[in-house]
Structure formats: C-alpha cells, structure tokens
Amino acid sequence: MKLHFILALLVSVAMTNSKSADARDLTLATWNLGWHLSQAEAKTWIKECGQPFALNQATGLFEPSMTGQAKPGWELRWGRNAKIKWDIAQKPPCDVFQSNFKIVPVTESAYQKRAQQISEFIRSNVDADIIAFQEVSGETAVREVLPNSGADYEVCSFDAFKVQRLAIAWKRSLGSSTDCVVEKPLSLPHLDPTDQVRPGLSVTLQIDGKPLRILTVHLKSSCVSPLEDRGKLDGSGDACPILQQQVRPLEAWLEARSAGAPAVLMGDFNxxxxxxxxxxxxxxxxxxxxxxxxxxPAGVLVRSLSGEVNDGAPEDSALTHLDPQCPVNAVAKEICERSKREFFSQEALKPLTRADSLGCRNPIGLDQMFVSKSLTAIAPATKLAIGRFGGTRPANQDHPDPLLAISDHCPLKATVRF
Incomplete structure (x- = not known):
C-alpha cells in the first residue's frame, strides 16, 4: 500500500509539472496613441495645417486660400462643429497638441522626437508580448514606434475606414497568426458613412500549438458612465444610441469566437x-x-454594455474584467480605487494628469481589458504612468521645436498565464 501511494504521488507531481511546463505567461497591453500617424503622413499633415485658410463667405467655411485675411490652420477654431473645409475622417484636426488649451504648431523634428520617445517607452516600460493599439493610421505608423523599428514584432492592421485605425502587434517569438480580420459589423455599416464608427480588429495567434483569439476595439466616445445622465446607455442624445448599437456585434463576436479557444478583449471602450x-x-x-x-430581443435596449456582452452564455464566452490599479503613488492609487464606484469629473481627476502622477489627459475609466476565465491573471492590471511625457510644451527662444505629448492615454498592462 505504501509503495502504491508513493507511485501515485509521483505520477501526480509529474502531471502537475507537465502542466506547469506547458503553461506560458503572456504580457498584454493596450494603448491609445492619440491620432498617431506615420512620419510620411505627419509630414503632409503638418504642411496642410500650416497652409493659409480664409473664410469663404459663400460656403461659410474656412478654406485653403492665398487671398483675403488668411491664417494658418494652427490658428483656427477646431472642434466637432468646426467650420473648416477639412476631412477629419482622413486626417487629424490641427489642434491635436495643446498647451494650456492653446494649439501648439507641430514640426517634423518634433514629431520624429515623439516617435522616438514612444519607442523608448514601449521598450523600457510596456515590453509586452502582445500590444493592442488604437488611434493609429496603420502598420507603418506602429512599426515606427516599436523598438528596433518593429523587427521583433508581427503587426496586424488595415488602411481602410477612417484615419483612427487599430493595430495588434505581437512578438515574433510567440508564433504566427492564422488570421487578421477587420471586424466590420462594429463599424455599424448600415449607418450613413459619415455616422459610421470604428470597426474592430481581431487575430488568432498560434502559441505553443494552442490558439488565442484577440479582439481590440475603439468604441463610440462620449457615453462613458451610467452614473451621469449623458452616459446612460439607454438614454437619448448623440453618442449613447450609437454605442448601444455596437453591443450586439461585440457580443456576437465573443460568442462565436470564444468557442474552443481563450479570448482577450481589450482596447479603448470609451x-x-x-x-x-x-x-x-x-x-x-x-x-x-x-x-x-x-x-x-429586437428593439430591447441594454443599460450595461459589460453586463450584456459578458453574460457567461455560452460558458466558454465568460470573461474576467481586469480592473486596473494605479500604483504610481498613494494619491493616484486612492483616486483610482474610489473612481471605480464614484463619478469623478475631469477636474477631480486632475491630480492623475500631473507629471508626477500618471501624466496622461485621459488617465482612467476608458481603457479596458477582459480575458477568458481560463486565463489566470498573475497580478492586477496596472495603468502605466507616462509622467512628463504626457504634456505638450510649445516652442520658445531656446527650443525652436515643441515637445509633443506621446499620448493622451496611459497604457494598460497585465500578465496572464496561458
């Protein structure tokens, strides 16, 4: 009996070690880079923002012009209802970079410097196996900010739809992907083209012979919190009815693609x-x-995007929400925890935007990460502080080029056992 017990114990230990040996820890990250362009695209954008615009009395729009009381695009009043002849779907507005609410004109040298800083930050701080990017113009824009020009990464992206696109990068050492799919239903193609929103982007990676499905999204903005009237998902207004329509295709993807394979859903959920x-x-x-x-049922509105999408049916589709922590300092940690249950205005979140804290203008509440229940989180998800790199500073006598913020979002990072 004693020998039998010892043999059984040895077999059990061997099986445990085998399972452990088969497991792999994966570091995941998601980061919205804020209207990020490739260097070639940025060169054209900078030139066009620097050209003179004059008011066309017939159209009521500021248009490129060499006559009249013209002023460069950097000096115009931008915003959602800007009276400017400019296709924001194809190129960023000229007010992306601001200091004290004033537009900072961009130079090519400053944009190159920004790309170098992003690359160094990814190398030193993010260093993830898999990174989901939002608000990037395409693969080239991403490779230019990955360490070593992306030589150690595979990249899935696209060049259709609007300029705020998505990308997923993963280290080549993980293996290959069997697909790279633009998830068009999330763009709500039944709407008028001007009202359509961003699609999703998914890949299926083959890691150690096992599939892992990843979806990154950048959902409709301005319907953020159910704790304020403008953020009630079943409410009226411009934004929430659009986000409401993205719930169905998001749930459909999860239910279809989580069958037989673990899934990661991450990005800027807004x-x-x-x-x-x-x-x-x-x-x-x-x-x-x-x-x-x-x-x-058709016509029934939902109040909770996460509650509807992550309903655990079918069982394989059940996800764990990796609620982020902000360990940069005691103040940030407290605000981060309280803000998960309380509504914080932009003013109340200002301590997090400081250079000695997280540093980004949109520090918390927008970027999310969900993983299948079969993927065990090794440690809490964390918001990475970008600190002083989150601020833009204008040019001056001593510095002819401005210093540009690397993003208005802070990366979200987590490690799971696959």
Missing part, C-alpha cells in the same frame, strides 16, 4: 465598465428586465 459592474445588477442589465444570458 466606457467605464467598473461603474456598470458596481451600479447595475443582473436584473437591470436590460431595460425590459430580461435575462442577459438569453438572446437579446
């Missing part, structure tokens, strides 16, 4: 998922009170 999880119970996920695990 939605405070923690507020949903802490304020909207299962019976309140849908406006009609029906079970979110059942098929969503």
């Amino acid at each position: 939605r405070n998922v923690s507020h949903e999880e802490n304020s909207i119970g299962p019976s309140k996920v849908r406006a009609n009170g029906s079970d979110p695990a059942s098929p969503l």
Whole structure:
C-alpha cells in the first residue's frame, strides 16, 4: 500500500509539472496613441495645417486660400462643429497638441522626437508580448514606434475606414497568426458613412500549438458612465444610441469566437465598465428586465454594455474584467480605487494628469481589458504612468521645436498565464 501511494504521488507531481511546463505567461497591453500617424503622413499633415485658410463667405467655411485675411490652420477654431473645409475622417484636426488649451504648431523634428520617445517607452516600460493599439493610421505608423523599428514584432492592421485605425502587434517569438480580420459589423455599416464608427480588429495567434483569439476595439466616445445622465446607455442624445448599437456585434463576436479557444478583449471602450459592474445588477442589465444570458430581443435596449456582452452564455464566452490599479503613488492609487464606484469629473481627476502622477489627459475609466476565465491573471492590471511625457510644451527662444505629448492615454498592462 505504501509503495502504491508513493507511485501515485509521483505520477501526480509529474502531471502537475507537465502542466506547469506547458503553461506560458503572456504580457498584454493596450494603448491609445492619440491620432498617431506615420512620419510620411505627419509630414503632409503638418504642411496642410500650416497652409493659409480664409473664410469663404459663400460656403461659410474656412478654406485653403492665398487671398483675403488668411491664417494658418494652427490658428483656427477646431472642434466637432468646426467650420473648416477639412476631412477629419482622413486626417487629424490641427489642434491635436495643446498647451494650456492653446494649439501648439507641430514640426517634423518634433514629431520624429515623439516617435522616438514612444519607442523608448514601449521598450523600457510596456515590453509586452502582445500590444493592442488604437488611434493609429496603420502598420507603418506602429512599426515606427516599436523598438528596433518593429523587427521583433508581427503587426496586424488595415488602411481602410477612417484615419483612427487599430493595430495588434505581437512578438515574433510567440508564433504566427492564422488570421487578421477587420471586424466590420462594429463599424455599424448600415449607418450613413459619415455616422459610421470604428470597426474592430481581431487575430488568432498560434502559441505553443494552442490558439488565442484577440479582439481590440475603439468604441463610440462620449457615453462613458451610467452614473451621469449623458452616459446612460439607454438614454437619448448623440453618442449613447450609437454605442448601444455596437453591443450586439461585440457580443456576437465573443460568442462565436470564444468557442474552443481563450479570448482577450481589450482596447479603448470609451466606457467605464467598473461603474456598470458596481451600479447595475443582473436584473437591470436590460431595460425590459430580461435575462442577459438569453438572446437579446429586437428593439430591447441594454443599460450595461459589460453586463450584456459578458453574460457567461455560452460558458466558454465568460470573461474576467481586469480592473486596473494605479500604483504610481498613494494619491493616484486612492483616486483610482474610489473612481471605480464614484463619478469623478475631469477636474477631480486632475491630480492623475500631473507629471508626477500618471501624466496622461485621459488617465482612467476608458481603457479596458477582459480575458477568458481560463486565463489566470498573475497580478492586477496596472495603468502605466507616462509622467512628463504626457504634456505638450510649445516652442520658445531656446527650443525652436515643441515637445509633443506621446499620448493622451496611459497604457494598460497585465500578465496572464496561458
């Protein structure tokens, strides 16, 4: 009996070690780079923002012109309702970089410097196996900011749709992908082209002979928190009805693609998922009170994007939300934790935007990461501080080129066991 017990114990240990040997720790990151262009695209953009614009009285728009009281694009009033002849779907507005709410004109040298700083930050601080990018113009723009010009990475991206595109980069050592798919349904193609939003982007990686599905998204903005009226998903207004329509295709992707393979869903959700999880119970996920695990009836609105999409049906589709922490300092940590249950105005979040804190203008509440239940989080997800690199400084007598913020978002990073 004793010998039998010892043999059984040895077999058990061997099996455990075998399973452990088969496991791999993967570092994941998601980062919105804020209207990021390739150097060639930036050169054209800088030139066009520097050209003179004059008001066309017939159209009521500021248009490129060499006559009249012209002023460069850097000096115009931009915004959602800007009266400027400019296709924001194809090129960023000229007010991307600001200091004290004043536009900072960009130079080619400054944009090159910014790319170098992003690359160094990724190498020194992010260093993830898999990185999802939002607001990038395409593969070239991403490779230019990856360490070693991206030589050690594979990149999945696209060049259609609007200029705020997506990309997924992963270290070549992980293996290859079996697909790279633009998830068009998330762009809401049934809408008028001017109203269509950003699609999703997915890849299936083959890591150690096992599939891992990844989807990155950049969902409709301005419908952030159910704790404020303008953020109620089933409310009226311009933004929430659009985000409401993205719920179905997002859930459809998860239910279809999580079958038989673990999934990672990460990106800029433009939605405070923690507020949903802490304020909207299962019976309140849908406006009609029906079970979110059942098929969503036509015409029924949802109140919680996460509650509807991550309903655990089918079982393989169940995800864990990696609620981020902000360990940069005690103040940041406290605000980060409280903000998961309380609504914080932009003014209240200002301590996080300081150079001695997270540093980015949009520090928390927008970027999210979900992983399949079969992927064990090794440590809490963290927001990485970009500190002084989150601020833009204009040119002056001593510095002819401005210093540009590397992003208005801070990266979100986590490690899981695959």
